[in-house]
Amino acid sequence: MQNISQLKRGLSVRHIRFMALGSAIGTGLFYGSAEAIKAAGPAVLLAYAIGGAAVFMVMRALGEMAVHRSEPGSFSYYATHYLGPLAGFLTGWTYVFEMLVVCLADVTAFGIYMKLWFPHVDQWIWVLSIVFFIGAINLCNVKVFGEMEFWLSIIKVTAIIAMIVGGFAIMMYGFGQESGHVTGLSNLWEHGGFMPNGIAGVIASFTVVMFAFGGIEVIGITASEAKNPEKSIPRAINAVPFRILLFYVLTLFVLMCIYPWNQVGQNGSPFVQIFSSLGIDSAANILNVVVITAAISAINSDIFGAGRMMYGMAQEKQAPAAFTQLTKNGVPWITVLVMSGVLLLGVVLNYFLPGKIFGIIASIATFATVWVWLMILLSQYMMRRRMPAEEAKQLKFPVPLWPIAPTLTIAFMAFVIAVLGYFPNTRIALYVGIVWIVLLTISYYLWVKKPSHS
Numbered sequence: 001m002q003n004i005s006q007l008k009r010g011l012s013v014r015h016i017r018f019m020a021l022g023s024a025i026g027t028g029l030f031y032g033s034a035e036a037i038k039a040a041g042p043a044v045l046l047a048y049a050i051g052g053a054a055v056f057m058v059m060r061a062l063g064e065m066a067v068h069r070s071e072p073g074s075f076s077y078y079a080t081h082y083l084g085p086l087a088g089f090l091t092g093w094t095y096v097f098e099m100l101v102v103c104l105a106d107v108t109a110f111g112i113y114m115k116l117w118f119p120h121v122d123q124w125i126w127v128l129s130i131v132f133f134i135g136a137i138n139l140c141n142v143k144v145f146g147e148m149e150f151w152l153s154i155i156k157v158t159a160i161i162a163m164i165v166g167g168f169a170i171m172m173y174g175f176g177q178e179s180g181h182v183t184g185l186s187n188l189w190e191h192g193g194f195m196p197n198g199i200a201g202v203i204a205s206f207t208v209v210m211f212a213f214g215g216i217e218v219i220g221i222t223a224s225e226a227k228n229p230e231k232s233i234p235r236a237i238n239a240v241p242f243r244i245l246l247f248y249v250l251t252l253f254v255l256m257c258i259y260p261w262n263q264v265g266q267n268g269s270p271f272v273q274i275f276s277s278l279g280i281d282s283a284a285n286i287l288n289v290v291v292i293t294a295a296i297s298a299i300n301s302d303i304f305g306a307g308r309m310m311y312g313m314a315q316e317k318q319a320p321a322a323f324t325q326l327t328k329n330g331v332p333w334i335t336v337l338v339m340s341g342v343l344l345l346g347v348v349l350n351y352f353l354p355g356k357i358f359g360i361i362a363s364i365a366t367f368a369t370v371w372v373w374l375m376i377l378l379s380q381y382m383m384r385r386r387m388p389a390e391e392a393k394q395l396k397f398p399v400p401l402w403p404i405a406p407t408l409t410i411a412f413m414a415f416v417i418a419v420l421g422y423f424p425n426t427r428i429a430l431y432v433g434i435v436w437i438v439l440l441t442i443s444y445y446l447w448v449k450k451p452s453h454s
Helices: 013-024 027-068 074-083 085-114 123-138 142-173 198-213 218-225 229-238 240-258 270-277 281-315 333-352 357-386 389-393 404-422 424-448
Strands: none
Touching: 013 142, 013 218, 013 229, 027 074, 027 198, 027 218, 027 229, 027 240, 027 357, 027 404, 074 085, 074 218, 074 281, 074 357, 085 123, 085 281, 085 333, 085 357, 085 424, 123 142, 123 281, 123 333, 142 240, 142 281, 198 357, 198 404, 218 229, 218 281, 229 240, 281 333, 357 404, 357 424, 404 424
């Protein structure tokens, strides 16, 4: 049934691929990686590789369902249909929560980056300005949005590749000798060994590593606005592992070869710090432009994802009906306003807690992210269990290594949630997460699950 309140199919393969990249290459890589390196040392490379493999399985599970039937609000729809309405409600709203929290982390990082140029301006002022700017962009036609996301992501990708090449040049031609430390592979084991904090350090780093990949599931949401989901979704998803290896693992490998891991600092982005310490001042400015672009593009695609999710849930009667109202360009405008409104909370938090806010937000986002991934995996598992063998054979984009790989990934996600509760500095995330799920469950029974006689 084609009615006015239909989302426009204005996104091409190129848009979708870069949106997923835009969401995944953001603050987690440019800013959060310093926290992960601090926890695991050079062995953080293992954590990113393992995390990346798990995320790829989540994406394949989502891809299998999205190609099988593409629906607005993708994984909340699948959870509703394969795990029951409560699961769908929890998944959809937790994803919206995840996007909000990730956006809060990104707007916070944006405020921190601007300090390089404007050390005297308060952090919260920048946060306020970026919230208004992105709200405006998101009210444009989805194609304008897709284009902007594409170009912002191109800037990030180009910069990362340039950084990797520059890093190898520094290692080969020995720049940086004058900065008082040796560059080269030996940095990976010279400072306390490859795994200086033991296996516990690697496990602890998962709380940041998984946060870094958060948002990549936006690929599933784009399915309902993709021009040809059967082609574009598999192509976008299959590019994920290669990109994760390239952008995360290779970048951090270069980073830790040219800089002892225990000196990767907390002043802004670790990447800017490298170039400053090598005396390339303009490079620090250029990179700052890049990390700012990265933050803007991640916020941009997160607001898009959350808005589309609320739209899909409103259609399933799991969110206020007002969320289905679209502008002439087919944009769910009320959801964009709601998201921007909540982001103003970030302004307040940055005003009162400029120092602590990032770590707290990142760990809460990890809980929400991993919960959503767990639900995607469980939905796909249930879909396959109920599916007749003949139908399963005809799936156009089936999950690899079924059922072993999905089962292992489910176990891994449950493990990451347990890890959040184990370490004192991330425990708050588990508490917030549990309270969130309980509150959602109560509100589901109060407002959504109507008595049958109505």
